[in-house]
Amino acid sequence: MTARILVVDDVPANVKLLEARLSAEYFEVRTAANGFDALQLAGRSGFDVILLDVMMPGLDGFEVCRRLKSDPVTAHVPVVLVTALDHTADRVRGLEAGADDFLTKPVDELALVARVRSLARFKQVVDELRRQVEASGTLGLQPGSKLGALVEEGGRGRVLLVEDRAASAERLVASLSQSHTVDLAGEPDDALFRAATGGYDLVVISSALKGYDALRICSQIRSLERTRDLPILLLAEPDDRARIVRGLDLGVNDYLLRPVDRDELMARVRSQLRRKRYADRLREIMQASLQMAVTDPLTGLHNRRYLESHLGGLIDAAADGDKPLSLMILDIDHFKSVNDTYGHDAGDEVLKAFAERVKTVIRGVDVLCRLGGEEFIIVMPDTSLEVAGRVAERVRQSVGGTAFPIDKGGRHIPVTVSIGISERRNGREADAMMKRADRALYQSKALGRNRVSADAA
Numbered sequence: 001m002t003a004r005i006l007v008v009d010d011v012p013a014n015v016k017l018l019e020a021r022l023s024a025e026y027f028e029v030r031t032a033a034n035g036f037d038a039l040q041l042a043g044r045s046g047f048d049v050i051l052l053d054v055m056m057p058g059l060d061g062f063e064v065c066r067r068l069k070s071d072p073v074t075a076h077v078p079v080v081l082v083t084a085l086d087h088t089a090d091r092v093r094g095l096e097a098g099a100d101d102f103l104t105k106p107v108d109e110l111a112l113v114a115r116v117r118s119l120a121r122f123k124q125v126v127d128e129l130r131r132q133v134e135a136s137g138t139l140g141l142q143p144g145s146k147l148g149a150l151v152e153e154g155g156r157g158r159v160l161l162v163e164d165r166a167a168s169a170e171r172l173v174a175s176l177s178q179s180h181t182v183d184l185a186g187e188p189d190d191a192l193f194r195a196a197t198g199g200y201d202l203v204v205i206s207s208a209l210k211g212y213d214a215l216r217i218c219s220q221i222r223s224l225e226r227t228r229d230l231p232i233l234l235l236a237e238p239d240d241r242a243r244i245v246r247g248l249d250l251g252v253n254d255y256l257l258r259p260v261d262r263d264e265l266m267a268r269v270r271s272q273l274r275r276k277r278y279a280d281r282l283r284e285i286m287q288a289s290l291q292m293a294v295t296d297p298l299t300g301l302h303n304r305r306y307l308e309s310h311l312g313g314l315i316d317a318a319a320d321g322d323k324p325l326s327l328m329i330l331d332i333d334h335f336k337s338v339n340d341t342y343g344h345d346a347g348d349e350v351l352k353a354f355a356e357r358v359k360t361v362i363r364g365v366d367v368l369c370r371l372g373g374e375e376f377i378i379v380m381p382d383t384s385l386e387v388a389g390r391v392a393e394r395v396r397q398s399v400g401g402t403a404f405p406i407d408k409g410g411r412h413i414p415v416t417v418s419i420g421i422s423e424r425r426n427g428r429e430a431d432a433m434m435k436r437a438d439r440a441l442y443q444s445k446a447l448g449r450n451r452v453s454a455d456a457a
Contacts, residue, residue, distance in 0.1 A: 003048035003120035004028045008038040008064070009082070010056045018051060018082070018107065025113050035059030039067055042074050048123045049116050051103070054083035054094070062097045069098030076126050076278060078119035082107060088261045095267035100275070101254065111241070114248035122253070122275065125229075129282035133289065156180055157201035157273045162191040162217060163235075164209050172204070172235075175262045180269065188212040192220050196227050202272050207236040207243055215247055222251040229279065231272040235260060298348060299355035302369040307377060310367065311430045314379055318424055325424040326388035327379045329437045330358070330395065333416045333449040335374035342413065346406040350415055353404050361398045362391065377437075385423035385454055392419045392452040400450060416450035 005027050007018045012033075019029045030045065032038040035056055042050060050068065054061035061081050068074045078100040083090065091102050101115060159176055162185045163169040169184055176182045183198065185191040188209050195203050203221060207214045218234070221227045234247050234255040244255050253275075254268055294306035302310075311327075318325035332338075332354060339347040351374065358368060358376070367379040378395075380388055396417055403412035420441030422433050436455035443453040 002026050002028065003116065003123070004030070004046065005116060006030050006032065006038065006041060006045070006047040006050045008032045008035070008051065008056075008061075009053035010034055011053070014053065014082075014105075018112070021107075021109055021112060022116065025116075027116065035061070035064040038064055042068060042077065043071065047077055048120045050077055050079045051082050051116075052079055052099075054081050054085060054090070062093060065094065065097040065099050076123070076130070078123055080115060080119065088264050092261075092263045092267045095264070095271055098271075100271060108241070110245045111248075114245045118248045118251070118253065121251070122279075126279055126282065129279060129286060132286050133282055155270075155273070157269075158199060159183070159269065160185060160191070160195055160198060160200045160203045162188065162203065162205040162209070162214070164188070165206070168206065172260065172265075175260075175265055176204075176269065179266060188214075188217060191217050192224075192227075195221055195230060196224055200230060201276055202231045202233060202269060204233045204235060204269075207234055207240055207247070215243065215250060218247055218252050219250050229276070231276050233268060233272060296370040299352055299370050301355050301376075302367065304369065304371050307367070307369045307371070307379070311379060312428070314367070314381055315424060315428050315430050315433070318381060319428050323382050324384040325379070325381055326383045326385055326421055327377060327433055327437055328388060328392050328395075328419050328421040329371075329434075329441045330376040330378070331418050331441055331445070332374035332399075333418055333445075338413065338415075342406055342411075346413075349406050349408075350404050350413075354399065354415065354417075357398055358395055361394050366391075385421065388421045388423065389452060389454055392421050395419065396450065396452055418444040418449045419452045420444055420455065421452065422455045 005022050007015055007022070007029060008031070009015045009018070010033055015031050015033070019031060022029050030041060030047070032041055035058055038050070038052065052061045052064055061083065065079050065081065068077065068079055079098065080101045080103055081094040081099045082103045082105065084105040094102060100119060103112060103115065157180050159180045159182045161169065161172055161176065161182055163172060164186050169186065173182050173184055183194065185194050205214050205217055214234070218232055221230055221232060231253045232251065234244065234252045236244050236255050236257055238257050247255065253272055256265060256268055294302055296303045315325060332350070335347065338350055355370070362368060362378060365381055369377050371377055380391065383391070396419055400414070400416040404415045405412050418441060420437045420439065420443065422436035422440060424433060440453040440455035444451045447453070
């Protein structure tokens, strides 16, 4: 995979070294010599990862990182601090500033490439979600600025710890439990099942499980649909560099060397939770967008767009199985007079109550949609025209049997419905079925309304 990388360092030799290593792996590299130039470039150039030196004149790396993470345009871009500082306090300071990781000088080439690839993968997932959300215009979100506001702190989450050494597990649980809900999986065979079913926000895995390859768990988590996006934090031994690099290549999100410093552990967990929740929020918005696109906002029923995209599939399924399928079109009688006499608010009350009343007398497998205005449709799989007629009569009686409340229950008015039904014939003929049901509906209206007619021609 390739990605756009911004390298920021005031020492030209360091810049050339990182640029050469990354370019050799076919990354596209841009450079900046100070924090001010980095902020300007990052704000307009769409980078996938930013490698940021800490010790720079003017704005140091910590301050640049804070500004990048506070800017809605760049808040979601992964930042790696590159520094000769190797104290835990410095790493924690960077992580609290929003950095996604540290690389210590001299930079290890394998760790550099693996880290950049891991972060770029995450950035590509987030970018795709952002594009979908921005294209949908859901909830009035505007490109860039509003989406950046979704970034949140990595507060209390559900963490699964996979560790089979009792003393280490006790220390880790004690540290994590101060801010998070922690479950311990001491048996590796149990870890994958719990990760897939426990609703966790993060999995912390020891690389030194007895008699079991911890990276196997990591790869299995990445291969399952329900855990594919679950963050993984690997606890590794200092001499376990090759396995760390391999883990990052498999999809591990972050790693921490033993002995584990509590402050650094908590900072890295917060970072992973923050990134996961950002991606999750984007997915939720996208799902809401899809739902809104196929839902009638007044009644909560499926809309015409949903019907158009699903009716053909339902007819194909019926034809493939040589099974009956019927549909009915419903039209509320004299609905215009309801709006004219009682007002549009009363009309909306009638439409919502109508939808609820119809739902109570049809089956769960039947598809009820609002076509628009006072017109509705019900698609009934595995239903003959004769059975559909009985269902339609039940719907008609339910609607006309009791007056509808308006003015928030202050008054009640009579409402009736005219219905036309049709059945699938030989072939796959959605338009023809709709036309026949529509023809039957007009027959019901012509015969005086408040009745059911079937098109049997």
